[in-house]
Amino acid sequence: MLQKLKEYQFLLEELIKRDFKKKYKRTVLGVFWSVLSPLLTLFVMKLVFTGFFGNNIPFYTTYLFAGNLIFSYYRESTTQGMSALMNNADIFSKVNVPKYMFVLSSNLSSMINFLITLVVFFVFAAIDGVTFSWRFLVLIYPVACLLLFNIGVGLILSAMFVFFRDTQYLYSVFTLLLMYVSAIFYQVTSFPLHIQRLFLMNPIYVYIKYFRVIVIDGNIPSLAFNLLPLFWAAAALLIGGTIYKKNNQRFMYYV
Amino acid sequence: MCDAVTLDVDHVSIMYKVGDFKDIGLKEFVMRKLTHQYHSREFWAVNDISFRLYKGDMLGIIGSNGAGKSTLLKAVSSVMVPTKGKIAASGKVVALLELASGFDGDLTVRENAYLRGAMLGYTRAFMNEKYDEIIAFAELQEFEDRPFRQLSSGMKSRIAFSIASLVQPDLLILDEVLSVGDGAFRKKSEEKMMNIIGSGATTILVSHSLEQVQTLCNKVLWMEKGKMVEFGNPITICEQYQSFLASKNALKC
Numbered sequence: 001m002l003q004k005l006k007e008y009q010f011l012l013e014e015l016i017k018r019d020f021k022k023k024y025k026r027t028v029l030g031v032f033w034s035v036l037s038p039l040l041t042l043f044v045m046k047l048v049f050t051g052f053f054g055n056n057i058p059f060y061t062t063y064l065f066a067g068n069l070i071f072s073y074y075r076e077s078t079t080q081g082m083s084a085l086m087n088n089a090d091i092f093s094k095v096n097v098p099k100y101m102f103v104l105s106s107n108l109s110s111m112i113n114f115l116i117t118l119v120v121f122f123v124f125a126a127i128d129g130v131t132f133s134w135r136f137l138v139l140i141y142p143v144a145c146l147l148l149f150n151i152g153v154g155l156i157l158s159a160m161f162v163f164f165r166d167t168q169y170l171y172s173v174f175t176l177l178l179m180y181v182s183a184i185f186y187q188v189t190s191f192p193l194h195i196q197r198l199f200l201m202n203p204i205y206v207y208i209k210y211f212r213v214i215v216i217d218g219n220i221p222s223l224a225f226n227l228l229p230l231f232w233a234a235a236a237l238l239i240g241g242t243i244y245k246k247n248n249q250r251f252m253y254y255v
Numbered sequence: 256m257c258d259a260v261t262l263d264v265d266h267v268s269i270m271y272k273v274g275d276f277k278d279i280g281l282k283e284f285v286m287r288k289l290t291h292q293y294h295s296r297e298f299w300a301v302n303d304i305s306f307r308l309y310k311g312d313m314l315g316i317i318g319s320n321g322a323g324k325s326t327l328l329k330a331v332s333s334v335m336v337p338t339k340g341k342i343a344a345s346g347k348v349v350a351l352l353e354l355a356s357g358f359d360g361d362l363t364v365r366e367n368a369y370l371r372g373a374m375l376g377y378t379r380a381f382m383n384e385k386y387d388e389i390i391a392f393a394e395l396q397e398f399e400d401r402p403f404r405q406l407s408s409g410m411k412s413r414i415a416f417s418i419a420s421l422v423q424p425d426l427l428i429l430d431e432v433l434s435v436g437d438g439a440f441r442k443k444s445e446e447k448m449m450n451i452i453g454s455g456a457t458t459i460l461v462s463h464s465l466e467q468v469q470t471l472c473n474k475v476l477w478m479e480k481g482k483m484v485e486f487g488n489p490i491t492i493c494e495q496y497q498s499f500l501a502s503k504n505a506l507k508c
Binding site: 160253 | 271272280281282284329332333334335336350352356357359361362366369370372373374375377378379382
């Protein structure tokens with residue numbers, strides 16, 4: 001696998017460059033838009049929900065931002081990943097290249113976007129009065145897991161999108177519902193304990209929660225909770241990888 | 256080693272599934288599966304083709320549109336895996352299929368050149384070294400930093416040809432690419448092609464120009480509706496094919 005990545009490193013680099021350039025070419029605001037758009041969401045949410053939840057949740061701005069940051073990254077990354085295969089059908093129907101390369105490059109280019117927003121997140125956290133500590137470095141772990149998780153989901157979705165063109169619409173409905181059950185603007189503590197456990201079945205909630213524990217609570221999550229991000233990443237990658245392995249030759253017939 | 260087999264195509268068949276599955280979407284698919292209303296048909300684009308090429312051979316593939324020529328070439332260049340049968344190719348295979356497609360209109364000529372190079376398996380160092388040569392050969396020096404969509408289709412094929420013809424393959428696959436660009440460029444590209452072929456590469460050429468096939472090739476494969484009609488001597492097969500075309504046209508009148 002690593003050997004193969006090395007072999008195709010040049011291709012991967014060029015694909016990432018292309019994906020990134022294409023995204024921002026011809027937009028006046030360019031990369032700034034990718035920061036501005038989550039800030040607008042944040043602003044509206046803060047305006048609307050502070051009255052309902054803001055008084056009970058400390059550092060509510062940071063709380064909201066953490067939720068939005070993770071969720072928008074997930075949505076962006078997987079939605080782009082979904083069309084990665086179809087958009088490159090022209091390429092892989094003529095040249096023999098590993099097809100997961102396209103999902104990989106699309107994810108890595110979304111990652112750049114996420115990292116920029118992450119910097120803004122820390123600026124807002126500082127303004128919000130959050131105390132910074134060495135523990136923030138631990139965030140690398142959930143971010144790495146989330147990247148792998150997004151790649152896995154991207155693999156699954158891109159394969160489905162080749163076979164079923166309505167995947168796009170179904171998925172946008174799915175992400176909307178997912179947003180409401182990811183505790184972005186409310187706290188799960190208002191639910192009974194057995195319902196709270198159910199939230200852990202939602203990988204996005206797990207990643208959001210990890211961020212909040214580190215940044216807002218200033219704690220390191222328990223060992224058991226630490227296994228969850230890795231579990232979800234591995235599960236998504238395993239399913240996505242299997243689908244690709246099984247259908248690698250079939251994609252050609254559907255594009 | 257004069258008679259080394261470069262390509263062995265052994266009873267190769269390629270099947271496409273046809274039906275309305277592409278348009279029905281996931282919801283409908285699940286519903287039809289549940290109610291047993293889901294049907295798909297099989298379509299054999301390539302049906303039981305076998306032939307062998309030796310080092311230095313030049314094979315021309317002829318046949319009507321939709322005969323399965325391009326699908327066969329996709330299998331030979333390992334973009335597709337045959338449903339049945341086996342293909343064994345030795346050495347480096349380079350396929351020039353539908354040259355001008357697969358570029359990105361938003362990127363510049365330079366960016367596209369590097370991307371294409373990466374797709375063909377070149378290294379960055381190799382591209383850095385050869386880039387000027389590519390641009391010079393394609394005569395696109397003034398267009399390097401222009402978006403690709405601004406190029407004419409002839410220019411697109413020229414740059415595609417320049418990048419793809421850089422390597423020294425053992426097996427070269429050409430799908431209608433000997434007619435690239437305007438007169439001057441066509442002459443240049445044909446020369447370059449002949450250099451590659453002359454250096455001992457085995458070549459497969461798909462062409463609708465029988466004249467070209469007759470003068471260039473020493474073997475011909477005639478395909479019709481996925482099946483092999485004839486394989487062998489170019490002169491006799493091209494004549495047969497010509498009379499076949501004539502009778503087909505006569506029927507239409």
